[in-house]
Amino acid sequence: MSFLEIKNLSIEFGGLRAVDDFNLSLKQGELIAIIGPNGAGKTTVFNMLTGLYAPTSGSIDLNGESLLGLKPFQFAQKGIARTFQNIRLFADSTVIDNVKMAYTHKSRETFFQCLFRTPEMVRQERELDEHALKLLERFGLAGQADLLAKNLPYGAQRRLEIVRALMLDPKILLLDEPVAGMVTTELDDIATMVKKLRDELGLTIILIEHHMNFVMPIADRIKVLNFGQTIAEGEAEEIQRNPDVIAAYLGGGYVYANA
Amino acid sequence: MKAIIRKILPLLGVVALYFLLMYLKSIKVMNAYHIQVLMFAGVNIMMTVSLNIVNGFTGQFCIGHAGFMSLGAYGASIVTTLIFGGYHVAENLRIPVFLLGLLVGGIVAGFVGLLIGIPTLKLKGDYLAIVTLAFGEIVRATLRLIEPIGAARGMIGIPAYTNFAWVLFFVVVTLILARNFIYSRYGRACLAIRDNEIAADSMGVNTSKYKIISFVFAAFIAGIAGGLYAHIMSFVQPDTFSFVKSSDYLVYLYAGGTGSLTGSILGALVLTVLPEALRAFGNLTNWRIVIYAVILVVIMLYRPLGICGGKELPFLKINRKSLYEKNFFGRNKDRKPEMPELSER
Numbered sequence: 001m002s003f004l005e006i007k008n009l010s011i012e013f014g015g016l017r018a019v020d021d022f023n024l025s026l027k028q029g030e031l032i033a034i035i036g037p038n039g040a041g042k043t044t045v046f047n048m049l050t051g052l053y054a055p056t057s058g059s060i061d062l063n064g065e066s067l068l069g070l071k072p073f074q075f076a077q078k079g080i081a082r083t084f085q086n087i088r089l090f091a092d093s094t095v096i097d098n099v100k101m102a103y104t105h106k107s108r109e110t111f112f113q114c115l116f117r118t119p120e121m122v123r124q125e126r127e128l129d130e131h132a133l134k135l136l137e138r139f140g141l142a143g144q145a146d147l148l149a150k151n152l153p154y155g156a157q158r159r160l161e162i163v164r165a166l167m168l169d170p171k172i173l174l175l176d177e178p179v180a181g182m183v184t185t186e187l188d189d190i191a192t193m194v195k196k197l198r199d200e201l202g203l204t205i206i207l208i209e210h211h212m213n214f215v216m217p218i219a220d221r222i223k224v225l226n227f228g229q230t231i232a233e234g235e236a237e238e239i240q241r242n243p244d245v246i247a248a249y250l251g252g253g254y255v256y257a258n259a
Numbered sequence: 260m261k262a263i264i265r266k267i268l269p270l271l272g273v274v275a276l277y278f279l280l281m282y283l284k285s286i287k288v289m290n291a292y293h294i295q296v297l298m299f300a301g302v303n304i305m306m307t308v309s310l311n312i313v314n315g316f317t318g319q320f321c322i323g324h325a326g327f328m329s330l331g332a333y334g335a336s337i338v339t340t341l342i343f344g345g346y347h348v349a350e351n352l353r354i355p356v357f358l359l360g361l362l363v364g365g366i367v368a369g370f371v372g373l374l375i376g377i378p379t380l381k382l383k384g385d386y387l388a389i390v391t392l393a394f395g396e397i398v399r400a401t402l403r404l405i406e407p408i409g410a411a412r413g414m415i416g417i418p419a420y421t422n423f424a425w426v427l428f429f430v431v432v433t434l435i436l437a438r439n440f441i442y443s444r445y446g447r448a449c450l451a452i453r454d455n456e457i458a459a460d461s462m463g464v465n466t467s468k469y470k471i472i473s474f475v476f477a478a479f480i481a482g483i484a485g486g487l488y489a490h491i492m493s494f495v496q497p498d499t500f501s502f503v504k505s506s507d508y509l510v511y512l513y514a515g516g517t518g519s520l521t522g523s524i525l526g527a528l529v530l531t532v533l534p535e536a537l538r539a540f541g542n543l544t545n546w547r548i549v550i551y552a553v554i555l556v557v558i559m560l561y562r563p564l565g566i567c568g569g570k571e572l573p574f575l576k577i578n579r580k581s582l583y584e585k586n587f588f589g590r591n592k593d594r595k596p597e598m599p600e601l602s603e604r
Contacts, residue, residue, distance in 0.1 A: 050461055076463035088461075090454035092518075092569075093447075101451040102462040104469075107444040111472070114443030115436050121443065168463055
């Protein structure tokens, strides 16, 4: 049974059809990659899947329930978490606060409990601290819990964004270029991390990425977008051999050798 | 045990401060005028903290904050003066009436904050500033038209219930509540909105809701401060709460440092006391406003983030590290994996 079902998703900005007829059906635990040249509409798809853009037509169903018309925070509360292409951390807050901020809607603290800092509220805060620290520790960030997010090195900021998304306890994780601007060793770290997210947490992941040697080994399926159209879909080897993809993305006549 | 001492010490400090000032007054080092300046400083601290919650911690931009103050001032004065007849009320009922008035003032301001917050907090940056500016002027213009509360002449005969102890009490309560608010899920949501609204939205934070909560909370505090102000002055007039007053609070806030309660205290205290203190220099009297402005320029040049710039005195923040370091860092100090070991969920 597919639990995320996207049908005929399209969006127009003025006269420009940025995404045209995007279809995707996801099973639990799948890892799908969306690739395509710059401006192909990949991030636009993510923005529709998280409610930042309202699609012109089409449908998004999660577990048979339509998500159309919901606000971005409701998408997140339904279990679709994301990271951003250009990192969007809460820069002036500490690392641990960044993670705790993603727990806001689940927190049971009431306003008056908070104002008077009742023992019950303090207990919940303590539990939240421990929960956040456990998650941070798992991704090697516990030692930096008290640093401001903006003072973290670049790679750690990317990891923190993923940890923050995990704090939502998501069903689906959308990663927008998680290894953009990273060197090869960092890239391997993130690849291991993403694989573990899928294998050990059973997360369903949609990934946007340009790095072929990052995407090819870990993706179950790959979708290729160009000018908003889906031009190919399939497993890594098929995609690499597909002449349309080679022409549109990898460059005419160039065969990707490394994957 | 140590934690309890750390909690009580600042409160003891405030009590000691009170008795020190009262002693100074009794031996005639300070006079009633000095005490009154400090009372205004206290009201201004409350207003600045309130503005800080909206502008500093939630990252919105309200420039009509005196509007909430006037609503509180009028709300409280109507209760104590028009409904309960000012000094005609029985002696032992004065304090309850005063507190009821303050509460009503706070609620009126908070309610109006809710009414204007719902439509306007969807706006961002400059647009929100313009709307709040207009709001402040609408309140002022409306109060000028209502005859039963004195219209443009203002309202007289308000009993001077507020004394220094009350001001000190409400400043302390405001600081404690504001601190608790900031170090809770509400405060975290506000900080998330300030730091990156899109990310906050994508992390399940209902941004409109938390913006409105912080706005209403701030308006409530401003209303209480307005009530206190009215009962110091014994007189309120709509024009007192003009845009000039709002911009005063903006100056206190940004000179003290946004996002810091310590900054709000220092900014409001220093900039309220300073122009009064400069009066003392006989032949400088006419220059005092110039000196005041120069000091402001110097603060902004050398401390662009304000006097405190995001820093906080220890008792004005809740040290969360101590919440978890014992039961977490203590146990895992030696084990800091570079790369994750993903085990059980």
